[in-house]
Amino acid sequence: MTDPNWWRGSVTYQIYPRSFQDSNGDGVGDLPGITERLGYVADLGVDAIWLSPIYCSPMKDMGYDVSDYMDIDPIFGTLSDFDRMVDRAHELGLKVIMDQVLSHSSDQHPFFQESRQSRDNDKADWYVWADPRPDGMPPNNWQGIFGGLAWTWEHRRRQYYFHNFLTEQPDFNFHNPEVQDYALSGMKFWLDRGVDGFRMDTVNYYFHDRLLRDDAADFRPGSRHAQRTYDMQYHLFSKNQPENLGFLERMRALLDSYDARAMVGEVGDTHHSIDLMGQYTSAHRLHMAYSFELLGPPFSAEFYRSRLTQFFKGAPDGWPCWAFSNHDVPRHVTRWMDHAKDPEALAKLTCALLLSFEGSIVLYQGEELGQTDTDLTYDELTDPQGLNFWPEDKGRDGCRTPMVWDARAPNGGFTSAERSWLPVKEAQLARAVSTQGHEGSVLDFYKRMLTLRRAKDALRNGRTAFLPTHEPILAHIRGDEVFCAFNLSSGEVEMPFDRTLDPLLSEACEMQNGRLHFGPNGFIIARLA
Incomplete structure (x- = not known):
């Protein structure tokens, strides 16, 4: 547990806390539930767990809108529950990685509530504010990922504030050194509680162009979300700014002051993302860059060969982190079924393929069961992406439905509540943990492949x-x-x-x-x- 290079070639299991295990019968997963199931995770043969956000939040974007960075949302439990979970994970030899959402906060965060009141309060410059154009329009053409302009009018300041995501997720102004210090203090709080590292959400979004220059047009009808105006631009100025690199070095210096800690950054972009991954993991910056490159529809030998080759050619000293599924995209068994004999064969093939790649690996909960996306109706959705872009884009709820433990139990053994926060359906029950105890199952194959990767140094580091x-x-x-x-x-x-x-x-x-x-x-x- 004290090896400073434990993260190289490691395999991390991503837990979506709302959907892993409910311990108190309210229909939502929680920290005691995760603690209860950690033995299952350790038995898989992974090195670490990554928890999607569990901080205090109004849950407009399921925890990616943080209102308090130094406490646990009551829906998930308490700080004491968190400490017990970390202790149990460490007893089992598992590292604990937390999701850090630093680029933006909730609009209910006390600092934004203060900032929006006037132009001269203590937090006035902690968020990105801009005057309107003479005609009252926003200062530039930047678009929001969930639709519409990335600017919202605040009448008390007579200014617009910037938000890459929802209106309720205002972006911090990282050009302000006090904001950087605050972000680092939140990381230190969790490091002092024993966490082993962070997955940095939207790590290339921290800084914006000071001059607020317009992003360039880049309309591509064939893109995955062509109905979004966000995908009609090349985001030259709203993110990926050079100042980001200096802050990454400050974060790395903080982690390096502790033993055996690591940081993986989510690097998402429609242009040059592999190059960004290399840049962000060079020198003394991120330990690893988590890529969205393999989370899309391409499924070909040339695609995988080109992605890995390009990364290691462009960043020989950098380190990638690859995944096929996560909480933001349809599960890969669903995405790639056109290339498959059957779901089980595809699940085993993709397991062996991913775990053969050079770099570190993330597995998403349920992936080891060959789980597929849940088919949801509009009235069952909670995700703003699906609610805003239905039916062309059904959102992310389909990959976020609860973990299915027991095919014979109500709600698949996830909760004792009458209903879970997202429904458990028959197609997912058919792939429950309880159905996969036999040799030859997808779960059995994952365990064998993980054992092989751990046993063969060439598969981890070669x-x-x-x-x-x-x-x-x-x-x-x-x-x-x-x-x-x-x-x-x-x-x-x-x-x-x-x-x-x-x-x-x-x-x-x-x-x-x-x-x-x-x-x-x-x-x-x-x-x-």
């Missing part, structure tokens, strides 16, 4: 050499020792390979006469003889 294969086969060697090859299709394919292999883990793959024969979604991970 450099990657891609082989010149054609679609749909991706093949690479890790550390001159472990050979990995994957059929990313639902058809049968083969590839020549004349070296002797000692199979470590495989599905639907045979070697005959110097050729590897893959069945649908087949793969092999083997020791090179």
Whole structure:
């Protein structure tokens, strides 16, 4: 637990606290529930847990609108509950990573409530304020991610305030050194309580252009959220500012003053995100950059080969963190079913594929069950993204429905309440933990693959050499020792390979006469003889 490089090649299990385990029967997951289930997580063979936000919040964006950075929202429990959870995680050998949402707060945060009152109070310059244009319009064309302009009028100040996300999520002014100091003090509070690191939400959003210059037009009809005006711009000035790098170095210096702590930043952008990941993890900045690159629809050998190659070529001293699913995107078994023989085969293939990649890995709760997105009706939604953009974009609730523990229990064993905060449906019950205790299940495969990654240093730390294969086969060697090859299709394919292999883990793959024969979604991970 004291290894300063524990994060290199690590596997983290993301817990969405509202949906993991409810201990008090109110239909919402909580900290005591997480503590109760930590044995299950440790048994998977992961290194750490990441908790989505549990701070005090009005929950306009499910905790990503923070009103108090140094306390637990009562819906999740208390600080004492948090301390017990951390202690139990450490007993089981699990690191604890907290989500830090620093770019913006809730509009109910006391500092914003003060800031909005006048232009001359103590917190007047803690948020991003701007005068209107002569015609009363906002100062520039910046757009909000959840729709509409990223500016809202405050009549008391006769100014607009900036919000990248909801109107209720005003952006902090990180050009103010006091704001930076406040952000660092919140991080120190949790480090002193024993957390092992942070996942920095929207880490490239902290600073804005002081001159408030317009973002450039960049309309691309084929983009994933083409109906959003936000995706019609190239965000040159509303984020990704050079001042961000200096603040990352201040954060890193804070973590380096503690033993064995680590920081992973969520780097999301429609342009040059791989380059940003490298820049943000170079020198003394983030330990790792969490990428959205693999969270979209592309599913091809060339795509994965290009993403990993580009990162390590552009940032040889940097370190990536890869994931296929999280709380913001449809689950990958649902996204990529067009490439699959069946959901179980796809779940095993993608498990082996992701855990063969160079870098650190994040698994999202339920992924180890081969869980699919829940099909929700409009009246069941809570997510502002889905509520604003339905039906073209159904939002993020489909991947946030409760963890299903027992297929025979009410609400899948998640809660004793009559109803859970999001519904548990039959398609998810069919993949409950209770249904997967047998050899050959998706859960069993995840455990075997995680055990293999932990046992083989080449899979955690070995450099990657891609082989010149054609679609749909991706093949690479890790550390001159472990050979990995994957059929990313639902058809049968083969590839020549004349070296002797000692199979470590495989599905639907045979070697005959110097050729590897893959069945649908087949793969092999083997020791090179």
